Amino acid sequence: MTDTPPKALAAKALLPTGLRDLLPPDAEHEAQVVGRLLKEFHRHGYERVKPPLVEFEEGLLSGSAASLANQTFRIMDPVSQRMMGVRSDMTPQVARIATTRLRKAPRPLRLSYAGQVLRVKGSSLRQERQFGQVGVELIGPDRAEADAEIILLAASALSSVGAKGISIDLTVPTLVPAVARALSLSDDDYARLRAALDHRDAAAVADAAGPHAPLFLSILNASGPAPAAVERLSAVDLPDVAKAARQELADVVRLIAAAAPGLSVTIDPVEMRGFEYQTGVSFTIFARGVRGELGRGGRYRTGGADPVGEPATGFTLYTDTVLRALPGPSPVKRVLLPLGTDYAEAQALRAQGWHTVAAMGAPGDLVAEAKRLSCSHLLTADGPTPV
């Protein structure tokens, strides 16, 4: 149904970079997929919240959300004369709701959300400046069962909308920092080591780690498909303070394997990028053959009145990437109704699942008219008839 507009319309039609119209049938498909994801979340006990599109800047960008400051559009509120921000991420909003209005709601608190966010600039991975987020937060419990629950939920929700080849890439972003602290690495050495690990550059890791090279190389090598990689990581002689992080990872892997033995899980224990505020097991979700991540999540603390906050974990799926991992929408049964078709008869067809399209004139060739309007059927005296 798309068409390039003539020059006279081009200026009006042009949207800012990174913003776009979703047209039929994509807009409907996206809404259906988001609805089915939320339904799956709901079935697991997650209840929906809906924060507003804009909030006061200091609320929207407090705590760990401060990193969003230069991705957030600001607008002046003429009522309060204070600055507001248009949300660039919904997860801090949901954490705010959990720690304020739902502060006394029973824990574990399971919340879900879906909505649009807006960013000042696109990135090389995501050029869109508006995209949809849909996700959950599980607030209260600090145990491997909670981490496993949300990972299994991400996988089952994606499966419920038809995604194939899902894989979960697990990490504990607190592991490497704990090892570095135990070994009293200097800030400079640690920074070099982090950069080398980020690039998975074994030679640079060996160089930066000096006498500790064998240890960090063995952590780097404990990556890959879950059972084997966890075994390799278990064999590493970690400092005591890092053992808890490793144990969390092993527990989560074990719980996932027991519940969903077919789910593809990989381990990447040196992955820390984008998990700066995570405090435990964290993960990225991919689909085979799909560029970019479908979503990410992990353990964190909510903040709020108590600066330490509550233990929490959650994930966000990006609807644009999720849609790329799915087959297209199924065609609907669409029937053209000749002008003057009885209203009750049309209602009866719709109740049977037909999509009805009322002719707005009396064309000589109703079959041609049905085809022109993308109808699969025409209503005749014999009922809906394929065209």
Added chain:
Amino acid sequence: MTDTPPKALAAKALLPTGLRDLLPPDAEHEAQVVGRLLKEFHRHGYERVKPPLVEFEEGLLSGSAASLANQTFRIMDPVSQRMMGVRSDMTPQVARIATTRLRKAPRPLRLSYAGQVLRVKGSSLRQERQFGQVGVELIGPDRAEADAEIILLAASALSSVGAKGISIDLTVPTLVPAVARALSLSDDDYARLRAALDHRDAAAVADAAGPHAPLFLSILNASGPAPAAVERLSAVDLPDVAKAARQELADVVRLIAAAAPGLSVTIDPVEMRGFEYQTGVSFTIFARGVRGELGRGGRYRTGGADPVGEPATGFTLYTDTVLRALPGPSPVKRVLLPLGTDYAEAQALRAQGWHTVAAMGAPGDLVAEAKRLSCSHLLTADGPTPV
């Protein structure tokens, strides 16, 4: 689940005036209602489009949308260095899509949409500065069947979500101006007459209309329940140029009565407020006992490349008012799963329609735990058991 936060949290929890969080179960209920409205639109052949939250200002506020200028938040686009606006109404966006990207899509073009809009200030009728719109546009046909189709669709969609006592208040905002032009009323007299009609003030109408007082009073009196009011309007001796507008109204009333004889339809032929850009039969939707309008719509022209544009009609429902006209959400069957419940068993319960809540510990009293977490059931060896 709500609670007033302590003072320390109050600042962070506070949202700007007219903006709010929707909490469980309201957020889910709203989403369900919007989804069911769109499903009903889809069954009538309306296909969804999804314009972005922000657009360039000149696109967003062109033509009849210029009246939205002082209700629209502006933000600078750092990429283009041009001003963008956050949408305050989705209908101009949908008309833009119809006249640009879907310019060559076959007519009649039936589009639907749903989304959030943001306004600079609330009004006395709607204090919210963010609210949801959900609606349709029918572009191309200029005939009473199109007007009747969308009015019947609004009524059937609202009925599909459980709204009771719906009534449609019909007008033709072009009728009075046509009469005034035919009688060559001066601008001053016409302005006085409009004000008097807006207030339904018969004495002021008589005063402003001078020698034409009987004519305008007979139009004013042709209001009320549809069949009788249309008959009274038909008896009025209108100037020829105003007869077409009256005929449109009568045709639409006849088509609606034939299709949905039980639908409450009233006529208010002097109603023009808020229909400044409408070019034919227009309407407001109310529900008995609900303050404010559930939605409004009417005939207009799309604008676009051709300044005259295409004939079109459509309506928008306001989700906040619609929700006030509905019964609350139905409770769900929620079952607490003791820690360690087999994953496959939990999946089977969810497939049967249960909402499962996994216990995140081993409390001594699982029945009390189920109640604490608002579960209606607890999973025992006998299956889900009421608590």
